[in-house]
Amino acid sequence: MFYREVGDYKTTYADDSQTFPIRFDRLRYFFVLFVAIAIVPLWIDDYWSNAVLVPFLVWSVAAIGLNILTGYCGQISLGTGGFMAVGAFACYKLMTQFPELNIVFCILASGIVTSAVGIVFGLPSLRIKGFYLAVATLAAQFFLVWLFNKVPWFYNYSFSGQITAPERTVFGLPVTGPNVEPWAQYLICLAFVFVLAWGARNLTRGALGRKWMAIRDMDIAAEIIGVDPLRAKLSAFAISSFYVGVAGALYFAVYLGAVEATEAFGINQSFLVLFMIIIGGLGSIFGALIGAAFMVLMPIVLKNILTGGLNWEPSLATHVEFMLVGCLIMVFLIAEPHGISQLWNIAKQKLRLWPFPH
Amino acid sequence: MQQLLYAAEVSLNGLTTGVLYSLVALGYVLIFKSSGVFNYSQGVMVLFAALTLVGLQRGQVPFAHLWTAMFGTHTYFFGWTLAPAIAVILTLGIMVLLAILVERLILKHLVNQHPIILFMATIGLAYFIEGFGDLLWGSEVKKLDIGLPVGISETVEAWTAEWFGYGFFIDRLDLFAGLVAAVLVGLLTLLLRYSQLGRTLRAVADDHQAALSVGISLRLVWVFVWSAAGFVALVAGIMWGAKSGVQFSLSLIALKALPVLMLGGFTSIRGAIVGGLIIGVGEKLFDFLAGPIIGGATENWFAYVLALAFLMFRPQGLFGEKIIERV
Numbered sequence: 145m146f147y148r149e150v151g152d153y154k155t156t157y158a159d160d161s162q163t164f165p166i167r168f169d170r171l172r173y174f175f176v177l178f179v180a181i182a183i184v185p186l187w188i189d190d191y192w193s194n195a196v197l198v199p200f201l202v203w204s205v206a207a208i209g210l211n212i213l214t215g216y217c218g219q220i221s222l223g224t225g226g227f228m229a230v231g232a233f234a235c236y237k238l239m240t241q242f243p244e245l246n247i248v249f250c251i252l253a254s255g256i257v258t259s260a261v262g263i264v265f266g267l268p269s270l271r272i273k274g275f276y277l278a279v280a281t282l283a284a285q286f287f288l289v290w291l292f293n294k295v296p297w298f299y300n301y302s303f304s305g306q307i308t309a310p311e312r313t314v315f316g317l318p319v320t321g322p323n324v325e326p327w328a329q330y331l332i333c334l335a336f337v338f339v340l341a342w343g344a345r346n347l348t349r350g351a352l353g354r355k356w357m358a359i360r361d362m363d364i365a366a367e368i369i370g371v372d373p374l375r376a377k378l379s380a381f382a383i384s385s386f387y388v389g390v391a392g393a394l395y396f397a398v399y400l401g402a403v404e405a406t407e408a409f410g411i412n413q414s415f416l417v418l419f420m421i422i423i424g425g426l427g428s429i430f431g432a433l434i435g436a437a438f439m440v441l442m443p444i445v446l447k448n449i450l451t452g453g454l455n456w457e458p459s460l461a462t463h464v465e466f467m468l469v470g471c472l473i474m475v476f477l478i479a480e481p482h483g484i485s486q487l488w489n490i491a492k493q494k495l496r497l498w499p500f501p502h
Numbered sequence: 503m504q505q506l507l508y509a510a511e512v513s514l515n516g517l518t519t520g521v522l523y524s525l526v527a528l529g530y531v532l533i534f535k536s537s538g539v540f541n542y543s544q545g546v547m548v549l550f551a552a553l554t555l556v557g558l559q560r561g562q563v564p565f566a567h568l569w570t571a572m573f574g575t576h577t578y579f580f581g582w583t584l585a586p587a588i589a590v591i592l593t594l595g596i597m598v599l600l601a602i603l604v605e606r607l608i609l610k611h612l613v614n615q616h617p618i619i620l621f622m623a624t625i626g627l628a629y630f631i632e633g634f635g636d637l638l639w640g641s642e643v644k645k646l647d648i649g650l651p652v653g654i655s656e657t658v659e660a661w662t663a664e665w666f667g668y669g670f671f672i673d674r675l676d677l678f679a680g681l682v683a684a685v686l687v688g689l690l691t692l693l694l695r696y697s698q699l700g701r702t703l704r705a706v707a708d709d710h711q712a713a714l715s716v717g718i719s720l721r722l723v724w725v726f727v728w729s730a731a732g733f734v735a736l737v738a739g740i741m742w743g744a745k746s747g748v749q750f751s752l753s754l755i756a757l758k759a760l761p762v763l764m765l766g767g768f769t770s771i772r773g774a775i776v777g778g779l780i781i782g783v784g785e786k787l788f789d790f791l792a793g794p795i796i797g798g799a800t801e802n803w804f805a806y807v808l809a810l811a812f813l814m815f816r817p818q819g820l821f822g823e824k825i826i827e828r829v
Contacts, residue, residue: 220618272813275540275621279760280813283806294797364827411757415625422622456571459641466633473626477619478611 147495163345166496180334185327193326194399200440201333202394207420207432208344209387214418215427216348217380218360219269219277223284224417227385229409230258230288231392233298236307239320239397240300247312247319247397251336255390261288262385269377273363285411292405308402320397329398336394337433340387345429347383356380357427419469423476425483434484442468511671512790513783518676520782521683522745525738526759527766527774528686529731534768536703536727538710539609540621543628545756547597547732550635552739552748554596556646557639559589564638578640586648590736597732598725600631605725613720632750641750646743651678679741686737687775690730694771703727707769761809767822776820781805 147168154160164170188197206224214220234254238245265284269277292298299307311321318324319332347353355376358366367373396403403409416439424435443465450461480486494501529544557564561580569575584592608627612620651674694700705713706723714720742752762781766773785804793800818824 218618220621268810268814271817273817274617276764276813276817278621279764279806280810282757282760283803283810286803286806290799290802294799415629418622418625454571457567460567460571460637463633463637463641466629467637468633470626470628470630470633473629474608474623477615477623477626478608481615481619 147492147498161349163349169492177338181331185331188327188330190326193330195444196440197330198333198399200437201330201337202391202399203417203420203440204337204433204436205340205394206388206391206417207424207436208341208429209384209391210417211421211424211427211429211432212344212348212356212387213380213384215421215425215431216353216360217356217377217384218363219266219377219380220275220418221281221384222278222411222414222418223265223281223288224388225409225411225413226285226288227258227262227388228392228395228413229292229405230261230385231255231389232396232403232409233292233307233405234258234389235393235397236300236309237298239310239312243310247314248332250312251390251393251397254393255386258389258392259382259386262381262388263378266378266381266385269381270374282411285414289405289409292409304404306402306404307396309397312397320401322401324398333394333398336390340390341429341433344387348429352376352379360427419473421483422473423483425485426481428483428485430488431483431485434488438484439469509787509790512786514672515676516783516786517779518673518680518782519786520779521676521680522738522741522778523755523759523762523782524775524778525679525683525686525734525741526755527762527778528683528690528771529734529738530759530763531768531771531774532690532727532731532734535707535771537609537706537724538617538620539624540617540768541731542621542624542756543631544731544735545752545754545759546628546631546635547600547735548739548742548756549748549750549752550600550631550739551593551597551732551736552646552743552752553635553639553644555589555593555648555736555740556644556743556748558592559584559586559648560644562639567640568637590648590740593736594733597736598729601725601728601732604728605721609724610721636750643747643749644743646740646748648740648744650675650740650744673745675741675744679745682737682741683775686734687771690771699726758805761805764809764819765812767819769823770819770821773819773821781808784808 147166164173184197206228210221210224231254234257235250238250238253239247242250261284265281268280272280293305299305302308309320311318311323313319314328314332317328319328348356355366355371356379358369358371359373359376359380363373366376392409395408400408420435420439421432422435423438424433425431446465446468447458447461450456450464451458476483526545526548529547530541533539533541533544556562561582561584563569563577563580566578569577604627608623612623694703702713702718702723703726705716705718706720710720713723739748739752742755746752758781759778762774762777764777765780766775766777785801785808788804789800813819
């Protein structure tokens with residue numbers, strides 16, 4: 145039908161390397177963008193913004209970040225929560241020390257701070273591999289969270305140890321603090337996700353991304369063909385941590401508004417992001433987005449069915465959720481290790497030949 | 503002098519905690535050695551074993567909360583209690599059943615996959631067992647009592663008071679746990695070294711394909727090691743459960759066992775023991791010495807940072823096999 149290209153008539157490299165070679169895909173992409181930017185803010189209310197869309201956007205930034213490190217560069221990390229904490233606390237310090245600084249700069253700067261921390265904790269990856277590294281990243285997770293709990297300077301000596309985002313504006317509109325409109329909150333997150341996802345997509349298909357993938361597939365072989373493992377691994381750690389840091393800053397400043405280190409950035413958050421990329425698809429930017437959507441929506445749907453529909457206790461619903469998540473992880477790893485995004489790709493391939501597959 | 507004695511007591515207590523870490527770490531080593539799977543769910547298996555033991559012993563109705571929610575039955579107990587020995591044997595049976603199911607449903611399908619994939623699958627398994635255990639037996643904190651010695655050992659206190667003029671406080675349960683761990687390690691080492699089964703396990707650990715080609719059933723071996731790990735989990739669960747009650751935080755101890763493993767080396771039973779003791783003493787002493795200066799609760803991260811620093815110099819751990827990489 146209309147989901148196909150008419151022959152292969154590419155005459156330039158730009159044509160050949162475009163992200164969406166099929167016209168229908170391109171149109172669909174612009175359509176989704178249009179809906180997300182122009183239509184959703186019109187009807188978005190507090191519930192949709194706070195429970196569904198903003199968490200989805202924030203987690204997708206974190207998932208893209210982890211996917212760069214784990215999915216593209218093959219370095220598994222269980223320290224995502226700790227790095228998000230770095231982003232959040234860096235953002236808080238910047239916001240309170242330099243009140244006149246624009247929030248967008250604060251968030252980007254906290255990403256850069258996180259990426260510096262990420263490089264430090266990425267250094268062992270040159271010597272430690274596989275799940276040895278996974279355990280080493282746990283050191284980052286526990287040490288960083290402990291640090292933000294114990295050093296009062298980080299939370300400006302507040303009594304509760306909590307950090308609260310002051311009100312900051314973009315173009316005169318508040319995007320953080322108590323007076324924020326749901327659509328402003330949504331749009332600022334959307335802007336970050338759009339730019340960062342676009343950047344990640346283009347980074348990962350360029351020279352840097354190919355180096356990461358070479359390291360992922362076999363680091364010794366990659367070294368032999370001329371990929372510098374030091375640079376490749378550390379750049380993956382730096383860029384991944386930048387994304388995770390931005391996610392942490394958004395999570396704190398825009399989404400929650402007030403956080404406490406142990407609770408908001410615990411080990412469970414690290415696992416949550418890991419699950420997002422496993423279910424969504426390792427080594428795929430679209431996979432990170434769809435995985436984040438899945439892991440944000442599933443608990444909501446389950447809760448609505450079990451506690452809302454069947455009147456179960458909330459704790460029972462949580463147990464069922466744990467079982468379901470565990471099951472899904474195993475099923476995906478066994479049946480489709482590349483996650484939902486691979487299912488999507490298969491569907492697209494089939495669609496291209498439909499209705500005459502031979 | 504007083505300070506030194508106090509430090510000595512802290513280290514001794516660390517030593518006994520270390521024994522318990524070692525017990526958990528042992529389960530990981532068993533599975534890793536013979537199947538190359540890094541079983542993240544070992545910690546949750548400890549929790550599950552302890553929950554099941556308590557549940558069976560108290561005669562809890564399985565899925566009681568679920569039945570209540572679905573059909574409005576409000577029975578939570580059958581009204582009997584089982585003798586500890588019977589409950590332990592039944593729990594062991596359930597752990598073996600779990601091993602068989604894990605092999606059938608998960609491992610069989612993941613043969614020859616990348617170790618990282620297997621690792622992530624066991625994270626999934628950990629989540630599943632955690633949810634399942636709570637659904638099965640309820641998630642409230644439970645007391646585990648199968649008649650183990652508890653309380654402060656007066657003998658040790660009197661004895662040390664006589665020698666040093668300062669009585670050491672050592673928990674009887676910790677002493678008992680040390681004894682159990684020693685016996686367990688002795689048995690496992692003998693089994694692995696001298697029995698037919700041990701040789702089979704070592705063959706599988708060395709090379710899956712070679713083992714298959716001389717007629718060893720991989721699947722049987724896997725069921726066996728997962729059952730053995732289940733047994734170790736049960737022992738660890740009894741000890742930890744008696745010490746601090748059966749609750750969710752038990753599964754977090756598993757996370758503590760990871761640095762123990764890294765320190766000792768993933769493939770060495772000896773390493774698990776030595777690593778456990780080092781971490782146990784190290785974190786207690788560090789908290790004792792540095793805690794007042796940099797703020798307490800360093801136990802949360804000290805083990806990981808220590809293991810990380812150590813790995814920089816010796817990536818295979820203390821007793822691990824040298825890592826050789828080929829293209």
